[in-house]
Amino acid sequence: MRVVFAGTPEFSVPCLEACRGSGADVAAVYTQPDRPAGRGRKLAPSPVKQAALAAGIAVEQPESLKGAAAQAALAAYRPDLMVVVAYGLILPRKVLATPRLGCWNVHASLLPRWRGAAPIQRAILAGDAETGVDLMQMEAGLDTGPVLLERRTPISRNDTGGSLHDRLAALGAEALAEGLRRVLAGETLAATPQAAEGVVYAHKLDKAESALDFARPALELERQVRAFDPWPGSDAGIAGEALRIWAAHALDHAHDAAPGSVLGAGREGIDIACGNGVLRITAVQRAGGKRIGAADYLNTRPELRQLGALSPAGYAGKRGPRAPHE
Known part of the structure; x- marks a missing residue:
């Protein structure tokens, strides 16, 4: 099975490693273009890019996936599956339909609660007693797709955004690894539609x-x-x-x-x-x-x-x- 992986921050790296360890062929990694960072504001590669280059995997960094050229380049990898984890770019419908098995997303909440950009921090702010990760079959809506697998974890009074981030990154990699193992074994994962009730959006964090x-x-x-x-x-x-x-x-x-x-x-x-x-x-x-x-x-x-x-x-x-x- 040929997999194209798309992700950018540190949260995505364990999932990339799960793909590499699953027995699937990771044909390419998509990540955000290098951005200025640090006091000198020099261009810096994303954590996912660094991990991909260290593993000898081809790296693609398009500014957008909306253009015909970017979509043709993705199709040339002939992916059976695209795995998306905190990538940061919107996937057009044509991209979602390119892989034979569609696109999977690892999302750091128990959907439909906390769809969107900052589910980890918003769950702590709200005083949620529990959170988790969902392996989701992607569709055109924002985090609206059916759930394939789920992992849960309590939120303790000692948890910070950082500690919960690290735990959910590990749980996301576990769920993804199980999903890949089962599909590689010939199994079809049951897709459970999200509930219509309980939808909450985790808006992007702001320094303000x-x-x-x-x-x-x-x-x-x-x-x-x-x-x-x-x-x-x-x-x-x-x-x-x-x-x-x-x-x-x-x-x-x-x-x-x-x-x-x-x-x-x-x-x-x-x-x-x-x-x-x-x-x-x-x-x-x-x-x-x-x-x-x-x-x-x-x-x-x-x-x-x-x-x-x-x-x-x-x-x-x-x-x-x-x-x-x-």
């Missing part, structure tokens, strides 16, 4: 979303910090200094302070008043600096310790309604 609004509930801000690690990060002003917030957890203590006020600071973290509850910040990054623990940060700002002990008299022992995760 990085600001923490302390008027919101602390639990929502905790989810934001976790979801946006490593990108786009979460930013806040703490007692007059702009910081990148890398780790925090919500406390459901009641208080009467204005949102954004520092309620206390100590070895365990910096407690910030929120619209509902308290956000305890435990890791930060100063402008031009590295990620450090809150205790190390407080060593450079001893005045914050004068605002009170970690459980100051303003809210110690007062508990609001139990948070959903408790």
